[in-house]
Amino acid sequence: xxxxxxxxxxxxxxxxxxxxxxxxxxxxxxxxxxxxxxxxxxxxxxxxxxxxxxxxxxxxxxxxxxxxxxxxxxxxxxxxxxxxxxxxxxxxxxxxxxxxxxxxxxxxxxxxxxxxxxxxxxxxxxxxxxxxxxxxxxxxxxxxxxxxxxxxxxxxxxxxxxxxxxxxxxxxxxxxxxxxxxxxxxxxxxxxxxxxxxxxxxxxxx
Amino acid sequence: xxxxxxxxxxxxxxxxxxxxxxxxxxxxxxxxxxxxxxxxxxxxxxxxxxxxxxxxxxxxxxxxxxxxxxxxxxxxxxxxxxxxxxxxxxxxxxxxxxxxxxxxxxxxxxxxxxxxxxxxxxxxxxxxxxxxxxxxxxxxxxxxxxxxxxxxxxxxxxxxxxxxxxxxxxxxxxxxxxxxxxxxxxxxxxxxxxxxxxxxxxxxxxxxxxxxxxxxxxxxx
Numbered sequence: 001x002x003x004x005x006x007x008x009x010x011x012x013x014x015x016x017x018x019x020x021x022x023x024x025x026x027x028x029x030x031x032x033x034x035x036x037x038x039x040x041x042x043x044x045x046x047x048x049x050x051x052x053x054x055x056x057x058x059x060x061x062x063x064x065x066x067x068x069x070x071x072x073x074x075x076x077x078x079x080x081x082x083x084x085x086x087x088x089x090x091x092x093x094x095x096x097x098x099x100x101x102x103x104x105x106x107x108x109x110x111x112x113x114x115x116x117x118x119x120x121x122x123x124x125x126x127x128x129x130x131x132x133x134x135x136x137x138x139x140x141x142x143x144x145x146x147x148x149x150x151x152x153x154x155x156x157x158x159x160x161x162x163x164x165x166x167x168x169x170x171x172x173x174x175x176x177x178x179x180x181x182x183x184x185x186x187x188x189x190x191x192x193x194x195x196x197x198x199x200x201x202x203x204x205x206x
Numbered sequence: 207x208x209x210x211x212x213x214x215x216x217x218x219x220x221x222x223x224x225x226x227x228x229x230x231x232x233x234x235x236x237x238x239x240x241x242x243x244x245x246x247x248x249x250x251x252x253x254x255x256x257x258x259x260x261x262x263x264x265x266x267x268x269x270x271x272x273x274x275x276x277x278x279x280x281x282x283x284x285x286x287x288x289x290x291x292x293x294x295x296x297x298x299x300x301x302x303x304x305x306x307x308x309x310x311x312x313x314x315x316x317x318x319x320x321x322x323x324x325x326x327x328x329x330x331x332x333x334x335x336x337x338x339x340x341x342x343x344x345x346x347x348x349x350x351x352x353x354x355x356x357x358x359x360x361x362x363x364x365x366x367x368x369x370x371x372x373x374x375x376x377x378x379x380x381x382x383x384x385x386x387x388x389x390x391x392x393x394x395x396x397x398x399x400x401x402x403x404x405x406x407x408x409x410x411x412x413x414x415x416x417x418x419x420x421x422x423x424x425x426x427x
Contacts, residue, residue, distance in 0.1 A: 051291075052291065052426055075291050080291055084283055088220060088283065091219065091220065103289065104288070105293040
């Protein structure tokens with residue numbers, strides 16, 4: 001049973017609370033879009049949900065158990081895409097994807113990785129070092145990771161930044177597919193995102 | 207285990223595509239070892255006497271040169287977050303990073319040292335012992351240095367701080383490493399020194415990844 005629960009999560013920066021304690025539940029097939037002003041703690045909240053940042057109070061549960069107790073199972077089910085994409089400039093898109101998939105615990109084959117890049121329109125650049133790619137193209141490489149991912153829970157920090165209209169549509173399609181396959185999605189975005197009815201808006205504030 | 211090899215392969219590949227970073231340490235070692243005989247003069251007895259110490263100090267400083275970058279690039283581009291969030295044990299992945307670091311910055315020193323030792327008129331058995339002591343000693347330097355690199359991650363002026371943190375811990379390695387060659391030359395036999403180097407290597411390999419993981423998790427908070 002994969003259900004994400006946040007129970008009275010709060011975060012402190014410099015001794016001051018960043019936001020009021022947050023509690024929410026996310027079920028399979030549901031998405032939650034976290035909104036808030038700059039500096040309202042969206043990224044901090046996502047990092048706490050992933051277990052990267054310590055919580056000032058409260059806890060995160062995956063399938064009813066605290067994530068610290070089920071760390072192995074949780075990290076197999078989790079895909080986190082932060083502000084920095086975790087891609088290596090010196091490696092090609094293909095090498096980046098394959099290494100990332102092994103580290104995420106779901107290795108993909110060469111043709112699979114190539115196909116994912118193809119669907120992002122990057123097949124001609126699959127073997128180029130990433131540093132010659134544009135910012136948006138790098139983002140697309142990171143999004144190709146999403147397509148290859150078998151993780152149940154996707155936590156995406158501003159996934160729509162630096163993408164052109166076509167890529168935004170493609171990403172929305174990928175996210176919709178994920179939700180249809182009973183995946184869970186937690187993301188931040190400043191723009192309106194069309195993912196059907198499954199999106200719960202969540203406003204962060206003090 | 208696949209993830210371990212994936213990390214090693216990735217870091218080796220990165221090292222070969224950023225040759226300048228790797229070669230700087232090696233170049234430093236060669237320059238130091240080449241300048242000493244020129245400055246001290248061609249007195250064979252003196253050179254033979256100082257040779258092991260100079261080469262060991264050179265190797266130690268050279269392996270320290272590349273330490274600050276061990277985790278920094280991963281930290282900057284966000285790959286460190288993916289390592290921490292990976293379902294594989296972080297210690298194993300860190301061990302892979304340390305191994306890759308040693309392969310590109312420690313192993314070449316081991317291979318070069320006997321060649322540079324010729325300038326100090328070291329006899330062949332001393333050259334062999336020099337290579338052996340470095341082979342056992344440089345991984346210890348990488349393991350201890352990695353802890354320093356993880357602890358100073360994201361700190362401004364981290365390079366200096368690493369030196370302050372790890373140099374005192376490098377001293378025993380230096381003493382027994384250079385001492386092994388000395389002991390062999392003086393006819394005492396180097397077995398005790400080699401055993402002690404081994405005794406330092408095993409706990410270093412065992413505990414370093416664990417300590418690094420803890421430090422890296424804190425650095426990411």
